[in-house]
Amino acid sequence: MNATPLAIRCRDIVKTYDTGGQVVTALNGVNLDINMGELMMLVGPSGCGKTTLISIIAGILDQTSGDCELFGENLLTLRSKDKLRFRAENIGFVFQAYNLLPALNAAENVSVPLIINGVKRGEAERRAAQMLEKVGLGERTMSLPAQLSGGQQQRVAIARALIHSPRLIVCDEPTSALDHESGQNVMNLLKAVALDQQRVLVIVTHDARIFNFADRIAEMDDGHIVNVAHSAAELK
Numbered sequence: 001m002n003a004t005p006l007a008i009r010c011r012d013i014v015k016t017y018d019t020g021g022q023v024v025t026a027l028n029g030v031n032l033d034i035n036m037g038e039l040m041m042l043v044g045p046s047g048c049g050k051t052t053l054i055s056i057i058a059g060i061l062d063q064t065s066g067d068c069e070l071f072g073e074n075l076l077t078l079r080s081k082d083k084l085r086f087r088a089e090n091i092g093f094v095f096q097a098y099n100l101l102p103a104l105n106a107a108e109n110v111s112v113p114l115i116i117n118g119v120k121r122g123e124a125e126r127r128a129a130q131m132l133e134k135v136g137l138g139e140r141t142m143s144l145p146a147q148l149s150g151g152q153q154q155r156v157a158i159a160r161a162l163i164h165s166p167r168l169i170v171c172d173e174p175t176s177a178l179d180h181e182s183g184q185n186v187m188n189l190l191k192a193v194a195l196d197q198q199r200v201l202v203i204v205t206h207d208a209r210i211f212n213f214a215d216r217i218a219e220m221d222d223g224h225i226v227n228v229a230h231s232a233a234e235l236k
């Protein structure tokens with residue numbers, strides 16, 4: 001018996017984009033299992049399909065064929081309303097460009113996922129302030145994004161991704177806009193605050209400086225997974 005429950009199960013995933021008669025095959029038969037409690041990195045050259053794969057895992061894109069299950073749920077079969085709710089409850093996102101709302105202060109930005117999930121504004125901002133404390137920004141709850149450094153903005157984005165306790169945290173190039181030290185801090189934070197046996201982290205990155213934080217690294221090329229390594233030393 002496998003003691004580690006499966007968080008993500010991808011089987012024979014194919015994704016084609018049809019752009020005005022020209023068909024691009026972005027994923028060409030991807031098979032991948034990711035366990036609960038695991039930090040999985042997806043690496044590979046530009047255009048190999050990393051963003052497409054995390055978008056399918058997170059239910060933002062539908063695959064052309066193949067099966068993808070997230071926590072035992074096949075998102076393709078959900079009605080769009082149920083899928084939106086499932087995503088809002090279960091997934092947190094962290095992006096390279098932080099994607100904070102510039103007119104909202106840090107606490108307001110962090111409270112957004114709670115408000116989307118029906119929590120009242122006052123309660124949401126109280127919990128957001130607590131989460132900002134956890135990521136070391138307790139003093140900056142009222143700051144606007146423009147008043148924060150890149151590393152601080154990324155910590156606000158992490159607080160926002162975690163505030164509603166999602167089981168999947170998806171990060172697209174979370175450290176590539178940061179200097180080495182801020183990148184290491186952000187990864188330490190993600191590993192310490194985000195990752196436990198109830199959650200799974202999937203991180204798309206080109207940043208070799210953070211490969212050592214991964215439990216496994218899936219290498220992609222030309223729409224395929226070509227290798228799954230347990231450390232940077234095993235990369236092809």
Ligand SMILES: Nc1ncnc2c1ncn2[C@@H]1O[C@H](COP(=O)(O)OP(=O)(O)OP(=O)(O)O)[C@@H](O)[C@H]1O
Pocket residue numbers: 017018019024025026044045046047048049050051052053
């Ligand atoms: N919306 C789209 N319409 C048409 N083609 C697309 C679309 N999105 C991606 N593609 C194509 O699909 C392939 C995979 O793209 P994808 O963005 O998933 O790769 P990636 O590995 O994330 O690249 P990068 O590291 O540059 O972000 C590429 O050939 C890309 O041009």
